Amino acid sequence: MSQQVALLQAIRAVIEAAPLFTPAIPRSGKPMSVRMTNCGPLGWVTDKERGYRYQATHPVTGKPWPAMPLMLLDLWEEVAGYPHPPEACLVNYYAGAAKMGLHQDRDEEDFAAPVLSVSLGDIGVFRVGGRSRRDPTQKFDLRSGDVFVLGDADRLAYHGIDRILPGSSDLLPEGGRFNLTLRRVTQPS
Numbered sequence: 001m002s003q004q005v006a007l008l009q010a011i012r013a014v015i016e017a018a019p020l021f022t023p024a025i026p027r028s029g030k031p032m033s034v035r036m037t038n039c040g041p042l043g044w045v046t047d048k049e050r051g052y053r054y055q056a057t058h059p060v061t062g063k064p065w066p067a068m069p070l071m072l073l074d075l076w077e078e079v080a081g082y083p084h085p086p087e088a089c090l091v092n093y094y095a096g097a098a099k100m101g102l103h104q105d106r107d108e109e110d111f112a113a114p115v116l117s118v119s120l121g122d123i124g125v126f127r128v129g130g131r132s133r134r135d136p137t138q139k140f141d142l143r144s145g146d147v148f149v150l151g152d153a154d155r156l157a158y159h160g161i162d163r164i165l166p167g168s169s170d171l172l173p174e175g176g177r178f179n180l181t182l183r184r185v186t187q188p189s
Contacts, residue, residue, distance in 0.1 A: 004145050019060065020091075040087055040089050041065070042054040042087045068086065082113050087185040094177040103159070109185065109187045115182070117179060117182075119178075121176055122169045127159065164177045
């Protein structure tokens with residue numbers, strides 16, 4: 001639990017430097033139900049005009065993303081099984097009825113790098129399937145402190161969050177859930 005508290009403090013410092021914002025779905029411009037920010041050299045963003053992408057600056061403040069906490073870099077080195085560091089850590093905040101539909105992480109150049117996810121706060125009901133949207137899915141309860149890796153054959157699996165279970169953790173006094181998603185974006189040289 002002390003590691004979760006320390007990581008939460010580090011994420012709150014990230015949010016202070018790069019405030020949470022509400023992203024929009026491409027084309028429709030409909031706001032997503034999560035709020036997000038990033039840390040590391042690159043950050044994942046989306047908006048109506050330019051769609052899904054990585055960029056080096058916060059879309060609202062225009063400032064570079066803050067550095068990725070060392071705890072996350074150490075975790076990547078420990079469990080990712082990939083020799084190059086992550087370049088982006090997407091911080092999604094789920095509150096109330098926030099969810100994330102089934103999707104693939106396809107905006108990166110190197111699919112040999114895994115996607116590593118860390119949960120903090122309330123349980124997220126996670127759904128994961130295969131490489132086709134029509135493949136059967138399984139549900140998992142991701143609890144505070146859980147680490148989930150999509151790698152190898154599962155790197156392009158469809159996945160999402162059906163809902164959060166409010167009040168299932170007391171880590172965040174305000175309630176809700178942070179999901180930290182670490183990714184390598186570019187091809188290593």
